[in-house]
Amino acid sequence: MAIKDKVRVQTMKDQAEWLLHNIIPRHVADSIKSTAKYSENHKDVAVMFASIVNFNELYDEDYLGGKEYLRVLNELVADMDELLSQDEFKNIEKIKTIGSTYMAAAGLDAKVRAENTDAHQHIFELVEFALAMQKVIDDFNQDLIEFNLILRIGLNFGDVTAGVIGTTKLYYDIWGDAxxxxxxxxxxxxxxxxxxxxACAAILNRRYELERRGPVFVKGKDNMDVYLLKGRKDDT
Structure with a gap:
């Protein structure tokens, strides 16, 4: 009985750990266990927003109350989440989904960054993650012929503040101009x-072909010089 109870307690502990690490990053969870709070400033963090631009057009509440479209969105996000289990994306942290927009960042774990041989490796890894997301969308559209989902991705890097808000239903997020x-x-x-x-293009130019789009009006920044990624230099 003692052995069974020990196994049951360990199983419950493992389940609780799994749930916690799916709510907030592992390195943050470890900090919270000892301090009960977390906030940290990070330099040169890469941040990405990826939006399915035509999801709202496809969403039809009259068809099964919209449940079928939410099921499709859930499957798609799950496929994107699955990418994070790959070793090449160990620097990537999913922050949240906002409707049909997927937000992720790279470079938030100081220990992982210390292992990188290139100071900008986490930025390159986030770009590779973005390219992998594009392939997920392409594969998804081929499997579901009635859908033609279109992904639009924006990427930048800079200083951010990361923190956990609340004592119940913990909420991890990042803030900053970047x-x-x-x-x-x-x-x-x-x-x-x-x-x-x-600024991001100046770093990515080492490995990727970029196309200058020119000045684009950005709220709060007036006109900004922006670039579109064409592909990896070895591919092009």
Whole structure:
């Protein structure tokens, strides 16, 4: 009986750990266990917003109360989440989904960044994650012929503040000008393309072909020089 109780308690503990790590990042959860609160400033964090621009057009509440479209959205987000289990995306942290927009960031775990041989490796990894998301969308559209989902991605990097809000229903998020610009890179972007800020383009130019789009009006920033990703240099 003692052995069974020990196994049951361990199982419950493992389930609680799994649930906690799916709500907030593992390195944040470890900090909260000892301090009960968490906030941290991070430099040069890469931030990405990816929106399914035509989801609202496809959504039809008259068809099964909209449940079928939410099921499709859930399957798609689950496919994107599955990418995070790959070792090449160990720097990537999903922040949240906002409707049909997927928000992720890279470079929030200091220990993982310390292992990187390139100071900008996490930025490159977020771009690769964005490219992988485009493939997920393409594969999804091929499997479901009646859907033609279009993904628009915006990417930026800079200093952010990360923190956990609340004592119940914990909420992990990141804030900062870099986050706002990343969001604008998405909202002002081109459907089916990855748009990045000029500062981001200067880094990505080492490995990727970029197309200058020119000045684009960005709320709170006036006109910003932005670029569209064409592909990896070795591919092009």
């Amino acid at each position: 986050v706002n610009i990343a969001s604008r890179m998405d909202s002002t972007g081109v459907p089916g393309r990855i748009q990045v800020s000029g």
